[in-house]
Amino acid sequence: MKDMTTPGAVAVIADAEAYARAVQDAVRAAAAYYAGGTSTLDDDAYDRLVRAIAEWEAGHPEDTLPDSPTGKVAGGAAEGDVPHTVAMLSLDNVFSPQEFTAWTASLARRVGHDVTRFSVEPKLDGLAIAARYTEGRLTRLITRGDGTAGEDVSHAIGTIEGLPDRLTAPVTVEVRGEVLMTTAQFEHANEVRTAHGGQPFANPRNAAAGTLRAKDRAYTVPMTFFGYGLLPLPATEPALAASLADGAHSDLMTLTGSYGVNTTATTAVPGTTAADADAVLARVQEIAALRAELPFGIDGIVIKADLAADQRTAGSGSRAPRWAIAYKLPAVEKITRLLAVEWNVGRTGIIAPRGVLEPVAIDGSTITYATLHNPADITRRDLRLGDHVMVHRAGDVIPRIEAPVAHLRTGDEQPIAFPESCPRCGAGIDTGEQRWRCENGRNCHLVASLSYAAGRDQLDIEGLGHTRVVQLVEAGLVADLADLFTLTRDQLLGLERMGETSTDNLLTALGRAKERPLSRVLCALGVRGTGRSMSRRIARHFATMDALRAADAEAIQRVEGIGTEKAPSIVAELAELAPLIDKLAAAGVNMTEPGATPPSAQDTGTATEGDPDAPAPQPSAAGPLAGMAVVVTGAMTGPLEKLSRNEMNELVERAGGRASSSVSGKTSLVVAGEGAGSKRTKAETLGIRLATPDEFALLVADFLDLGE
Ligand SMILES: NC(=O)c1ccc[n+]([C@@H]2O[C@H](COP(=O)([O-])OP(=O)(O)OC[C@H]3O[C@@H](n4cnc5c(N)ncnc54)[C@H](O)[C@@H]3O)[C@@H](O)[C@H]2O)c1
Numbered sequence: 001m002k003d004m005t006t007p008g009a010v011a012v013i014a015d016a017e018a019y020a021r022a023v024q025d026a027v028r029a030a031a032a033y034y035a036g037g038t039s040t041l042d043d044d045a046y047d048r049l050v051r052a053i054a055e056w057e058a059g060h061p062e063d064t065l066p067d068s069p070t071g072k073v074a075g076g077a078a079e080g081d082v083p084h085t086v087a088m089l090s091l092d093n094v095f096s097p098q099e100f101t102a103w104t105a106s107l108a109r110r111v112g113h114d115v116t117r118f119s120v121e122p123k124l125d126g127l128a129i130a131a132r133y134t135e136g137r138l139t140r141l142i143t144r145g146d147g148t149a150g151e152d153v154s155h156a157i158g159t160i161e162g163l164p165d166r167l168t169a170p171v172t173v174e175v176r177g178e179v180l181m182t183t184a185q186f187e188h189a190n191e192v193r194t195a196h197g198g199q200p201f202a203n204p205r206n207a208a209a210g211t212l213r214a215k216d217r218a219y220t221v222p223m224t225f226f227g228y229g230l231l232p233l234p235a236t237e238p239a240l241a242a243s244l245a246d247g248a249h250s251d252l253m254t255l256t257g258s259y260g261v262n263t264t265a266t267t268a269v270p271g272t273t274a275a276d277a278d279a280v281l282a283r284v285q286e287i288a289a290l291r292a293e294l295p296f297g298i299d300g301i302v303i304k305a306d307l308a309a310d311q312r313t314a315g316s317g318s319r320a321p322r323w324a325i326a327y328k329l330p331a332v333e334k335i336t337r338l339l340a341v342e343w344n345v346g347r348t349g350i351i352a353p354r355g356v357l358e359p360v361a362i363d364g365s366t367i368t369y370a371t372l373h374n375p376a377d378i379t380r381r382d383l384r385l386g387d388h389v390m391v392h393r394a395g396d397v398i399p400r401i402e403a404p405v406a407h408l409r410t411g412d413e414q415p416i417a418f419p420e421s422c423p424r425c426g427a428g429i430d431t432g433e434q435r436w437r438c439e440n441g442r443n444c445h446l447v448a449s450l451s452y453a454a455g456r457d458q459l460d461i462e463g464l465g466h467t468r469v470v471q472l473v474e475a476g477l478v479a480d481l482a483d484l485f486t487l488t489r490d491q492l493l494g495l496e497r498m499g500e501t502s503t504d505n506l507l508t509a510l511g512r513a514k515e516r517p518l519s520r521v522l523c524a525l526g527v528r529g530t531g532r533s534m535s536r537r538i539a540r541h542f543a544t545m546d547a548l549r550a551a552d553a554e555a556i557q558r559v560e561g562i563g564t565e566k567a568p569s570i571v572a573e574l575a576e577l578a579p580l581i582d583k584l585a586a587a588g589v590n591m592t593e594p595g596a597t598p599p600s601a602q603d604t605g606t607a608t609e610g611d612p613d614a615p616a617p618q619p620s621a622a623g624p625l626a627g628m629a630v631v632v633t634g635a636m637t638g639p640l641e642k643l644s645r646n647e648m649n650e651l652v653e654r655a656g657g658r659a660s661s662s663v664s665g666k667t668s669l670v671v672a673g674e675g676a677g678s679k680r681t682k683a684e685t686l687g688i689r690l691a692t693p694d695e696f697a698l699l700v701a702d703f704l705d706l707g708e
């Protein structure tokens with residue numbers, strides 16, 4: 001049972017000792033939950049635990065512990081010293097239309113006839129409170145406590161919207177209802193609380209519970225009340241007392257509203273009445289559908305026999321009335337772990353953190369990401385990597401991380417690193433606002449793609465660094481890759497810090513870039529799923545951009561490493577890039593791969609002849625590496641010293657081989673330079689041919705200076 005505190009752990013109780021521990025865990029969780037602390041369990045986990053406890057108790061009634069949560073209001077975790085005149089009970093639950101229909105049938109048996117008037121109200125997710133009015137004046141606020149007595153929280157009078165200090169009539173009555181925080185109130189409360197150095201609350205319910213019970217706080221934060229009960233007090237005027245005792249629930253709510261108190265009737269999903277189970281279920285669906293848009297949380301729908309006579313006949317148990325039921329909606333909050341934080345750059349340059357979660361099922365879908373709003377929010381909530389976090393997801397709303405469950409920290413949690421430069425384009429970050437923004441703003445994406453295209457492994461345009469790219473974009477001279485190649489001398493000279501020499505150097509570099517092989521151009525275009533080596537393979541296979549663009553998905557699949565999934569997306573992306581490719585070609589950019597020949601008609605996939613199962617044609621079947629899979633590892637020396645790993649791979653492919661990064665049984669040759677480690681060892685174990693950089697240079701000597 002050690003796992004009991006682990007969220008999501010399924011509780012199966014094996015023996016008396018495990019049972020005792022389960023009871024203790026549940027009592028501790030409930031105590032935190034009702035006091036506004038952070039429970040280490042989400043509601044589903046708590047409910048599972050209590051169900052397991054109840055199951056064990058059913059088999060061992062004589063061993064049931066007195067502090068067991070079963071059958072008690074608030075699981076026995078709350079208490080108080082102000083007695084209630086009438087017990088304040090909890091509610092039993094149903095989870096499906098079938099269970100609900102079964103409940104109405106059992107209710108009908110109890111009262112001796114079909115109930116023909118139900119009230120249907122949202123189940124507000126806050127905490128129950130009794131508000132005592134003496135001659136129209138609010139005199140006392142009491143929590144539900146253990147159901148028979150609650151805690152006096154009158155200090156909160158005046159901080160709860162919808163619960164006026166004075167009623168519109170001088171009546172002596174008790175209004176019962178739910179105190180909650182709306183989403184807006186919750187956000188405000190957490191801001192105020194953290195500004196005072198406190199830990200943020202996990203969720204609005206938690207915040208309402210904590211706020212209501214806190215005395216002598218340096219600040220107050222507003223909450224909201226919605227009434228769902230009206231009863232007489234000992235001092236109530238007898239005629240009123242009698243009419244309250246006999247009033248239908250829905251009529252009492254109308255009366256409560258007329259006193260000036262908020263009721264569920266004033267919510268976006270007002271309480272209504274329904275004549276039978278089908279009508280109730282239809283209303284349940286309506287309320288459930290609106291859940292995600294409500295300005296406050298609901299965790300279900302409460303259905304009550306509306307007429308006082310039916311309520312009286314049905315009666316109540318020790319924990320819940322028999323004339324009312326909660327139709328529970330799926331939990332929208334679960335506890336899971338925060339594994340990593342990613343920083344995504346949006347269209348306008350906003351840099352937003354996103355939490356990567358240990359996958360968790362919430363309301364039928366598996367959640368793996370959740371928004372973290374902004375960096376200030378992360379700091380404010382003191383979130384760390386590895387933290388258990390409460391994740392909230394309702395409807396189609398983007399899941400969000402609410403708060404860390406600080407109790408579950410092990411000490412291994414790590415601080416979350418904030419980026420120092422834009423993760424997409426590398427520019428500085430404007431951190432002046434809550435939401436961080438790339439200094440390139442809307443140009444971020446363009447700057448990033450141009451900088452990438454100009455990079456050493458792509459078009460290798462010397463002198464076109466990040467700053468220069470930003471300058472060109474900001475001056476409005478370049479709106480896409482092709483614009484680079486039509487820049488004029490005058491345009492460049494017109495830029496700040498751009499003298500004659502830099503201008504001429506850049507123009508020369510651009511001229512050289514136009515001559516790069518097709519593989520480099522493809523890579524520069526940044527087609528998804530085609531990195532450097534894939535671009536090389538495609539270029540060698542098709543030899544010309546025209547041949548490539550004429551190819552359909554089937555033809556593209558003939559390139560080794562391109563499967564049925566990648567092929568169509570490459571075709572689609574090339575079609576999307578068509579205007580840019582045309583523009584590049586018109587600007588004089590080379591669109592052919594030296595040394596390669598276009599596939600013959602039967603290889604384009606459009607022809608009907610040829611064996612469709614034939615293996616992909618090997619690139620440059622003639623080279624010394626024809627048909628070989630080559631892995632390069634370690635530092636190159638001798639004539640190969642200056643070559644980057646990418647250039648080495650290009651060399652391999654020019655010589656007819658296929659460059660690969662990992663050693664396997666299919667590897668034909670491993671070029672092992674200085675400091676080659678595990679790949680060399682693996683090659684030796686597998687008996688794969690090894691070559692030193694010098695040996696390899698000799699082998700491919702004819703192809704060595706073919707490049708740029
Ligand atoms: N996470 C934890 O550690 C933990 C611990 C204890 C309890 N819980 C959760 O609390 C729930 C059980 O709590 P409970 O017994 O306090 O209450 P409940 O939520 O099951 O139902 C009873 C309560 O519903 C409220 N309510 C809202 N709208 C109402 C309406 N229109 N009419 C009447 N009542 C309305 C009242 O406050 C009433 O007391 C479970 O869902 C459980 O998961 C969680």
Ligand SMILES: [Zn+2]
Pocket residue numbers: 345349422423424425426427438439440441444445
């Ligand atoms: Zn950027």
